[in-house]
Amino acid sequence: MGNVKKFVEEITSMDVDFAQWYTDVVKKADLVDYSSVRGSMIIRPHGYAIWENVRDVLDAKIKETGHENVYLPLFIPESLLQKEKDHIEGFAPEVAWVTHGGSEELTERLCVRPTSEVLFCEHYANIIHSYRDLPKLYNQWSNVVRWEKTTRPFLRTLEFLWQEGHTCHATDEDAHEETKKMLEVYASVCEEYLAIPVLKGQKTEKEKFAGAKFTYTIESLMHDGKALQTGTSHHLGTGFAEAFGIQYTDRNGELQNVHQTSWGITTRLIGALIMVHGDNRGLVVPPRIAPTQVMIVPIAQHKPGVLDKAYELRDQLKKVARVGIDASDKMPGWKFNEYEMKGIPLRLEIGPKDIENGQAVLARRDTGEKVQVRLDELEARIVELLEEIQQNLLKKARELQASKTRTAVTMEQFKKELEQNPGFIKAMWCGDLACENFIKDETGATSRCIPFEQERVADTCVCCGGEAKELVYWAKAY
Amino acid sequence: MGNVKKFVEEITSMDVDFAQWYTDVVKKADLVDYSSVRGSMIIRPHGYAIWENVRDVLDAKIKETGHENVYLPLFIPESLLQKEKDHIEGFAPEVAWVTHGGSEELTERLCVRPTSEVLFCEHYANIIHSYRDLPKLYNQWSNVVRWEKTTRPFLRTLEFLWQEGHTCHATDEDAHEETKKMLEVYASVCEEYLAIPVLKGQKTEKEKFAGAKFTYTIESLMHDGKALQTGTSHHLGTGFAEAFGIQYTDRNGELQNVHQTSWGITTRLIGALIMVHGDNRGLVVPPRIAPTQVMIVPIAQHKPGVLDKAYELRDQLKKVARVGIDASDKMPGWKFNEYEMKGIPLRLEIGPKDIENGQAVLARRDTGEKVQVRLDELEARIVELLEEIQQNLLKKARELQASKTRTAVTMEQFKKELEQNPGFIKAMWCGDLACENFIKDETGATSRCIPFEQERVADTCVCCGGEAKELVYWAKAY
Incomplete structure (x- = not known):
């Protein structure tokens, strides 16, 4: 076996240059190829087969929990996108615009869907009339486009594949229940199939989805100590229902707004898979989703x-x-x-x-x-x-995450921990946006989530020293 | 049961107005809904579940025959689309153009894929080097966009879902073999699962795919006697390989062009399903693909x-x-x-x-x-x-097709048959484009295919009276 080396296309060591290691792995493991389409990727057979397995596992769970698959259009008329104010503000800077069909200029621009809330809302306004029509539990597997400047295969691409769930409920509680349920479904797919441990919690106001009441998230830690958002589930409240007129007649004959949710996971999960399990010999795929x-x-x-x-x-x-x-x-x-x-x-x-x-x-x-x-x-x-391999991968990933999770009670400690052993920093927060912004500017770390499992690691905000409101996990993130 | 009627949303009888009957069925059977996106449709749960079943059946057969799934970008740079002359001429009039990303105007327009030959070709030029790399047998499930003026759900929409196979082979014979094999796969899915009988043959030069050497097709007959192309399989020859430089080193160390194929079926199949099996009480779904x-x-x-x-x-x-x-x-x-x-x-x-x-x-x-x-x-x-139901539906559809297939040896006969009992007209053709065009202008019927199973129903061309070259099936078509 002395001459094996010459057959091996060497990859960069992850300890030398993690970003280059990642790029080497996606290319040498035949997961992706590049094309002349800037910022997009070709998902090659090995990469796509992994995605198919993730999709099949998740799709079965989505159906088991009573959801139905549908397919809505790729294009969204500009006027429709503008109906919900926060939503358009969040997405307008990053959408691709179709202005011509054949040789004709369009009278109204169409954006290529960055997400489909507004299309689902228009549809729901058409088909929901009575409390008997609720809940409506729909899901869609599709491609979406976001006009990103800097891109990396799986992690951030102009176009990506995902599923987006969109549901309507009679009450706020029902919508809340759904938001939690689907986060749990995502967490179980990540942990049981991808062997990726997740941290469950709520996004801060600053980091929540554009147009949502609140956003639940699962966050995972990569080998280099950076965090990656592996899935999100949004309680949309009644904001979209008001903007789109999605109302139903309740049992007392009164008109009510529906309460909505949306939730999604994407091909980013394959990026997480690479960065959680991979090593200097390349990719490591957990058995349950290995093609x-x-x-x-x-x-x-x-x-x-x-x-x-x-x-x-x-x-x-x-x-x-x-x-x-x-x-x-x-x-x-x-x-x-x-x-x-x-x-x-x-x-x-x-x-x-x-x-x-x-x-x-x-x-x-x-x-x-x-x-x-x-x-x-x-x-x-x-x-x-x-x-055994499946369990070992999850165990190792859990140990990695534990070893890279530190607590900080002062900003000095925060910066020192983040520099010496990048990962999650657990630190108390006063709830003030100014502190959240300051921490980001000062350290590069963003608030990943307010974890469901709260601890009180100090009585004061790590940033301003004011009264601590809640524990937040912070990290540099993909 | 005397008061059942008042619960029934009546649909138009197919004998009164077939087009309206179709529209009523797609809407009342909850297959589609409309949206504010012109020419696009929302595929509702019942419609999408049928598509999922068709997809799963076909996907299994595509994999069994050695193909691998991949995913290529949605966008195609204008310069790339222009590389193969016949291809761009065929598709340019019907593509949607993205000109802006966020607030920036692009330096080069991107078209939304109408089909992905050029992207596959660029990729193949990257990854094929030696005869050892052949054949390459790829397939993609995706959405495509064609800027149609007049649209109808499933039959002709701005955006539709499909699979597109794209393969490269060492020889013309291998590519030919593949073209035939995939047409057979389509025919078996149509007949064995959708209970839709198909006529197999080759398209005329006029009707072949833009850029192909030749096109094989399966054609089916709807209840109203109009034909619908249910699937096509193209032998692309070496035209794309020359334009894109897809070459391999053969066993003798010489550079050769690859020989290519492409083939596709779309959500149109659901339109065929409706129009072959449906009746005045609505949709009829064959058991093997019924959700x-x-x-x-x-x-x-x-x-x-x-x-x-x-x-x-x-x-x-x-x-x-x-x-x-x-x-x-x-x-x-x-x-x-x-x-x-x-x-x-x-x-x-x-x-x-x-x-x-x-x-x-x-x-x-x-x-x-x-x-x-x-x-x-x-x-x-x-x-x-x-x-029994599955077999009965296929039998009835076969009988329908047989009862609507007539022979004509003169143009008078051709027109009379087409008018009295619309369907397939079997007639001899001299092979001349002028006759093909004349027949279309005169009767509205197009050449559907030159069937593999040839008969000699006359010695002269039905149109010009010149020497008959081959039998052609003609029909008005969707």
């Missing part, structure tokens, strides 16, 4: 019986896992590196000696461990190992 | 035990079919009409008398037949009936 869970690499495959056995194992193991095989004429060393780069959870090696001994070798991507397994125990062992 | 296959309607549900039994049946029948239940306080008569309008294949009625007799009533949507079935035979009978 290929076991990659079979035949050893000395020109020798009689090896390829036959490898294919036989592939067919046999299909029952218990998503199995691939690479029977190309490339060197095993090249293949090892290729599938480590792509983050396949388990590699199965089978060669003439293994066949003689009635065994195969299983190599774990997460720990690098190799074990010899008897062929008649292979199915059971693979099922066990995949589960 | 709900059996709708349970409790009778006298206020009586003790009825609802319990209905839910018990729902849970029991879930094993064998996609089952819904309507336990709302609406009248059974209202429910009967609602689910007939929505085209649910089977209705299950269960009331106090049925329970007493240990039976339930099954009503078929396709024939209107009602049968009493013993509860212990229900599962088996439902499975049988769903299959």
Whole structure:
């Protein structure tokens, strides 16, 4: 194996340059390619297959919780976008405008949806009349566009894929319940499938969604100590209902505004996956969402019986896992590196000696461990190992997050902690926007959320020394 | 049941006004709603669930045949679109142009993809180098936009959903093989799942895809005798490869152009479904793609035990079919009409008398037949009936198509047949564009395809009387 190195396309070490490491991984693991469309990405088969798995898992949960999928138009007339004041103020600077159809200039510009609240609202005003029509629980899988200046694959792109849930309820409490429920759904997809631990909480007024009453968020910590917002769920209150006239007749025959929510997760989750689990050998994909869970690499495959056995194992193991095989004429060393780069959870090696001994070798991507397994125990062992890897990834990610979460009671401490070991800073806040802005200007860290699980780590605001209102998690963020 | 009528929202009879019948069905069966976005539609839960089923069936077949899903950008820079001359000429008149991002005017306009050949070509030029990289078999599920003047839900909309396959091959033969294979996949989805019979053939030069070497098509006949193109598969030859420099080194070390294909089906299929199977009571959905296959309607549900039994049946029948239940306080008569309008294949009625007799009533949507079935035979009978309905719908659609397919050997005959019984006209053609144009101008019928199964119904061209080259199917079309 001495000459494996020359087959390996080296990637930058994450300790040397994390941003370059990220760029190397997305490219070398064949997740994306670039095109001549500025700020957009091509999601390649390996990247898209991961997204399909995330989508299928989440879609099933969205349906289980009573939601229905719909599809609304890509374009939004300018006048419609302007109906809700806070909303248009938030989004106008970052939308793409269609001004011509064929060779004709349009009488009204159309924006390419940055999100679809206003379209859903117009539709809801059409179809909701009575309390019998509530709740309306809709979801949409779609592409959206936001005119970003600086872009990075998965993390911030001009166009991205997402789902956006939009619901209408009879009461504020029902809408609140929904907002919480969908945040829990997101948290469970992140933790149980992507093995990404999340911090649940509420956004500050400054950081909430444009037009919302309040925003719930889940936040995760990346390997470099920066935070990433992995999902948000907004209680929209009645602001949109008032602007769009979405009213229903209640049981007493009186007209009422509906109470709304919206919630979304995006292809950013793949960025989180890379930065939470990846290492200097490339991507690491948790088994539950890995498109290929076991990659079979035949050893000395020109020798009689090896390829036959490898294919036989592939067919046999299909029952218990998503199995691939690479029977190309490339060197095993090249293949090892290729599938480590792509983050396949388990590699199965089978060669003439293994066949003689009635065994195969299983190599774990997460720990690098190799074990010899008897062929008649292979199915059971693979099922066990995949589960072990899944749990180990979550455990390691939890430890990472814990090790990068510090408490600060003064601004000196805040800055020192953030510099020495970037991550979450837990610090008390007086609730004043001025302090939130000051902290951002001074340190680069933003308020990530007011966590649901509150602690009182001090009695005074970390910034102004005034009376502490609540605990906030702060971090530099993607 | 004498007062059922007042609950029914009447739809126009298809014999009185087919276009209005269509519009009534898409609206009353809750397939679509309109919005303030001209020419676009909102696909409502019932419509989208049908699309999801079509998508899942086709996606599985696309993957089984070795294709991988990817996702490419929504926007195409104007200069990129212009690289292949025939292609831009075909599409330029019908694209939407983005000219501004936020408040900035762009230095180069971006078109919203009408189809993604040029983006795939740019990507392929990046990633294909050697014969080892071939074939590349990619597919994309996406939305596309074409700036249509006159629009109708599902049939012709500014924006529609589709899949577009794009493949590269080492030889012309391989590309040809792929073009045929994917047409067969489309034909099998239409016939086996949507119960829509198709006619397979090749488009004339005039009707082929802009930039293709040739186009294969499947064509279906609607209830009103108009044809609808249900899917196309294009052999692109090497035209795009030359324009975009997609070359590979062959086994002899020589540079070669790749040979390409592209193929697509769209949400139009739902339009076809409506117009092939629908009747004056509304939509009829074939069981294999029906989101709900059996709708349970409790009778006298206020009586003790009825609802319990209905839910018990729902849970029991879930094993064998996609089952819904309507336990709302609406009248059974209202429910009967609602689910007939929505085209649910089977209705299950269960009331106090049925329970007493240990039976339930099954009503078929396709024939209107009602049968009493013993509860212990229900599962088996439902499975049988769903299959019978599926086969019956295909059979009826085949009969419709046969009854509306006529032969003409003179233009007088052509016009008379088309007028008296609109449908496919089989007629010989000399191969001359002038005749094709004349027929269109004179009759409104276009060449639908040169069928793979050729017959020689005359020796002379139906139009000019010159030597007949081949049989063509002609029809007025959507």
